[in-house]
Every structure is written in C-alpha cells, then in structure tokens.
Amino acid sequence: MSADPRRAVPRTDTLLADPALAAAAARLGRDLVKDAVRTVQQRVRDGSLAPEDAVGAALAALPVTAGSLRPVLNATGVLVHTNLGRAPLSEAAVEAVVAASGTTDVELDLRTGRRGPRGEAAIAALLAAVPAAQAAVVVNNCAAALALVATALGGELVIARGELVEIGDGFRIPELLEATGARLREVGTTNRVAPADYTRALGPGTGAVLKVHPSNFVVRGFTTAVPVAGLAAALAGTGVPLVADVGSGLLRPHPVLPDEPDLQTTLADGADLVLASGDKLLGGPQAGLVLGRADLVQRLRRHPLYRALRVDKTTLAALEATLRGPLPPVQRMLAADVDGLRARAGALAARLAAAGVDAVAVDSAARVGGGGAPEHPLPSAAVSLPEPFAGALRTGPRPVVGYVADGRTLLDLRSVPPPADDDLAAAVLEVARSWR
Ligand SMILES: *Cc1c(COP(=O)(O)O)cnc(C)c1O
Numbered sequence: 001m002s003a004d005p006r007r008a009v010p011r012t013d014t015l016l017a018d019p020a021l022a023a024a025a026a027r028l029g030r031d032l033v034k035d036a037v038r039t040v041q042q043r044v045r046d047g048s049l050a051p052e053d054a055v056g057a058a059l060a061a062l063p064v065t066a067g068s069l070r071p072v073l074n075a076t077g078v079l080v081h082t083n084l085g086r087a088p089l090s091e092a093a094v095e096a097v098v099a100a101s102g103t104t105d106v107e108l109d110l111r112t113g114r115r116g117p118r119g120e121a122a123i124a125a126l127l128a129a130v131p132a133a134q135a136a137v138v139v140n141n142c143a144a145a146l147a148l149v150a151t152a153l154g155g156e157l158v159i160a161r162g163e164l165v166e167i168g169d170g171f172r173i174p175e176l177l178e179a180t181g182a183r184l185r186e187v188g189t190t191n192r193v194a195p196a197d198y199t200r201a202l203g204p205g206t207g208a209v210l211k212v213h214p215s216n217f218v219v220r221g222f223t224t225a226v227p228v229a230g231l232a233a234a235l236a237g238t239g240v241p242l243v244a245d246v247g248s249g250l251l252r253p254h255p256v257l258p259d260e261p262d263l264q265t266t267l268a269d270g271a272d273l274v275l276a277s278g279d280k281l282l283g284g285p286q287a288g289l290v291l292g293r294a295d296l297v298q299r300l301r302r303h304p305l306y307r308a309l310r311v312d313k314t315t316l317a318a319l320e321a322t323l324r325g326p327l328p329p330v331q332r333m334l335a336a337d338v339d340g341l342r343a344r345a346g347a348l349a350a351r352l353a354a355a356g357v358d359a360v361a362v363d364s365a366a367r368v369g370g371g372g373a374p375e376h377p378l379p380s381a382a383v384s385l386p387e388p389f390a391g392a393l394r395t396g397p398r399p400v401v402g403y404v405a406d407g408r409t410l411l412d413l414r415s416v417p418p419p420a421d422d423d424l425a426a427a428v429l430e431v432a433r434s435w436r
Contacts, residue, residue, distance in 0.1 A: 077412025080370030092325030100317035132267035133291035145288030155207030195234035215371035232270025249282035283328030285318035345381035366414035
C-alpha cells in the first residue's frame with residue numbers, strides 16, 4: 001500500500017468497468033453495484049483495504065439478489081414462523097412460481113386464443129383436494145377472505161363472544177369485520193355459548209353466522225362452544241349462511257393435530273363457506289381460501305371488492321403446485337418422526353464437536369406456530385451450543401435463527417429441511433472459526 005492510500009483509491013468508472021462488476025450491474029442493477037463500490041472506496045481511503053483488493057471486496061459486498069430479503073434458516077422449532085415468512089414453499093411450488101413469473105396463460109385459453117377464467121387450474125386443484133366444496137375463490141390472505149365475506153354477505157354477522165379473537169400483531173378479527181361496515185351481533189359469554197343463543201339472534205338483517213377458530217389460545221374449565229355440525233343443524237331452514245374461519249388451512253384431519261379443524265370436515269359438517277390461510281399448515285403461498293356453496297362463492301366473486309383482493313399469477317401457480325405436487329415442507333416437518341430428528345441432531349453435534357465446537361444433541365419441543373395448535377408441543381431434537389452463537393448465527397452471512405433457553409443456543413431441527421443440515425453445520429463452523 002502506498003504511503004497515502006487516498007491517492008490509490010480506484011476511480012468509480014474504473015471499478016464499474018471491471019468485467020465482473022459490469023456483469024453484476026447487468027444482473028442486479030447499477031445502483032446496488034455503485035453502493036458496493038462506494039463502500040470499498042471508503043475502505044481503501046481509510047487504509048483498511050488494499051486498492052488491488054477493491055474489486056474482490058465489492059463483489060463480496062454485493063447482495064445475492066436485487067431484493068433485500070435474504071434466505072434464513074429457521075431453527076426456531078416453530079414450523080410456521082410469521083416473522084420468517086410463514087410456510088416455506090415446496091420446490092414444486094418454487095418452480096411453478098418461476099415458470100409463471102413471466103408472461104403466462106393465466107387468463108388465456110391457448111387452444112382457442114380467447115380469454116379464459118383466471119386461476120382455473122388452482123381452483124380445480126382446491127376442489128379436488130376438498131371434495132365437499134362445490135366452488136372456491138382465492139384472495140390475498142385469510143383477512144381478505146373475511147373482509148370479502150363480511151362485505152358481500154353484509155348486514156349483521158352473528159358471532160360468539162368467545163370467538164372475538166386477536167390473531168397476532170394487533171390483528172383483531174372483530175375490528176376487521178367492523179371496518180367493512182358489517183355490524184357484529186355478539187352472542188353467548190366469553191366461556192359459553194349454546195345453539196339457542198345463535199338462533200335467538202337471527203333477524204331479517206342477519207347476513208351470516210360466523211364461527212372463528214380461536215387459533216392461538218384455548219379456554220379451559222366451565223366452557224361450551226357450539227361445533228359446526230350443531231350450529232348447522234340449528235340454522236337449518238333459516239336460510240342464513242354459516243361461515244367458518246378455520247385459519248390454519250388443513251385440508252383434512254391430521255393425525256398429529258387432532259384438535260385442529262380442517263376444510264373438508266368443516267364443510268361436510270354443514271358449513272356453507274369455509275375460510276383459511278394458504279401459508280399456514282397447508283404449506284403454500286400467502287393466500288386466503290374460500291370454499292363451499294357455489295351460489296355464495298359466486299356472490300363473492302361478483303362483488304366489486306373481489307377485484308381489490310384477488311391474487312396474482314405467481315400465487316395461483318404456487319397454490320396449484322402445493323396442492324398437486326409432493327408434500328410441502330410444513331407438512332413434512334409436521335410428519336417427521338422424533339427418532340429421525342434425534343439422529344440428525346446427533347450427527348450434526350458429532351460433526352461440530354469433532355471440529356472443536358461445544359455442541360451436544362438434546363431433546364426439545366417444537367411448535368406449529370402461526371397461530372395454530374397452541375397447546376400442542378411437537379417432540380423434537382436440537383443441537384445445543386454456547387449462548388453467544390445465537391446472535392452470531394443470526395447476523396452471519398447465511399443467517400440462522402435459533403433460540404436461547406437456559407443459557408444455551410438451541411437449533412431445533414424439526415423446522416429445518418433435512419437437506420439444509422449441511423448449511424446449518426457450515427454456518428456454525430464459520431462462526432466458530434471467526435472467533436479463533
Ligand atoms: C391466521 C388466521 C387469520 C388470518 O390469516 P391471514 O392469512 O394471515 O390473513 C384469520 N383467521 C384465523 C382463525 C386465523 O387463524
């Protein structure tokens with residue numbers, strides 16, 4: 001390095017003309033590359049970088065994509081982690097998204113050259129997966145589905161007081177419903193409601209009876225709720241539609257989560273419409289699914305608000321591939337058996353210990369998360385590391401998010417797809433190396 005490093009600072013034009021940086025600019029856009037160039041010029045100026053290393057350092061400082069969202073390994077043991085983007089898409093869904101992301105036949109029948117119904121194949125996949133449904137419509141998320149139902153069915157919504165729930169981050173379902181102009185007719189008490197409470201509340205202004213799954217809490221003790229089948233029986237002959245928001249999006253009953261409602265059973269039990277998220281236990285893209293009676297679905301689809309809530313082509317592609325393709329990651333994580341998880345934790349811990357890291361395999365408890373199955377821990381296994389690993393792994397080049405318990409960092413393997421074990425080990429070794 002020369003005596004005055006400032007003289008040796010490579011010029012911006014010179015750096016941008018470097019073939020590797022020019023290629024990066026073509027891929028990521030000039031602004032991101034310029035930012036990286038400015039950063040390395042500053043480092044050369046303050047003497048912390050040799051001028052001849054500027055190109056390499058600029059390349060290393062570039063993001064992987066032009067977007068700033070980064071892939072994160074979810075080792076929290078929370079399968080559907082809202083802060084980490086909820087359900088990871090299956091490879092089949094990712095491929096479908098990539099294929100649909102250019103110009104695509106989302107609303108064109110290629111055989112006739114005429115306009116075709118939007119999202120037809122995704123709807124067909126939903127109906128094939130939930131035979132009790134006559135029709136379906138897909139909107140932006142389950143909150144949008146609730147807003148559309150409340151607006152299009154209108155009038156007064158009859159709902160039990162025990163189901164006026166807050167889902168997370170200040171999202172209160174009653175406030176959303178009232179924001180659409182619908183009136184809420186609350187029935188029962190916090191802990192108890194009976195079929196007669198509902199039927200007494202019906203009147204000429206009733207738009208629908210709404211049942212909301214209290215996804216993230218349970219009420220115990222002196223309680224009764226009215227199950228969908230009982231409510232459907234009580235409403236028979238009244239002409240009032242029964243709408244059930246089940247939240248998590250299980251298609252059918254799941255043996256691991258016996259208390260979680262599913263779309264098929266809820267409709268078979270007599271709900272006229274059932275609502276769910278696409279990116280919780282279904283394991284697909286963010287979406288709001290509405291399935292059920294054809295005439296009601298048609299009313300939703302014809303309502304002007306539908307246009308503001310409908311999903312884009314990539315969501316339709318991901319949803320169809322999630323439904324038709326191999327089991328998505330969330331479903332595989334849910335089904336993973338604990339012996340397999342223990343074997344993975346043992347192998348990882350042994351590998352790390354052999355490299356001098358204080359790592360041991362321990363049993364742990366994973367959770368569904370995303371406001372589902374709140375009191376249902378899933379037996380799991382984790383790699384236990386010294387506490388300082390938590391922060392270092394989170395801020396490393398390949399971010400890993402675990403959690404701290406009893407002074408140790410735990411990396412729970414139920415929420416990590418098995419092929420990512422190598423990446424997990426590499427991230428831990430990288431942190432350990434940086435401390436030596
Ligand atoms: C999660 C949840 C919602 C909100 O779903 P989004 O897809 O996040 O809008 C609504 N209702 C219930 C019962 C839920 O569990």
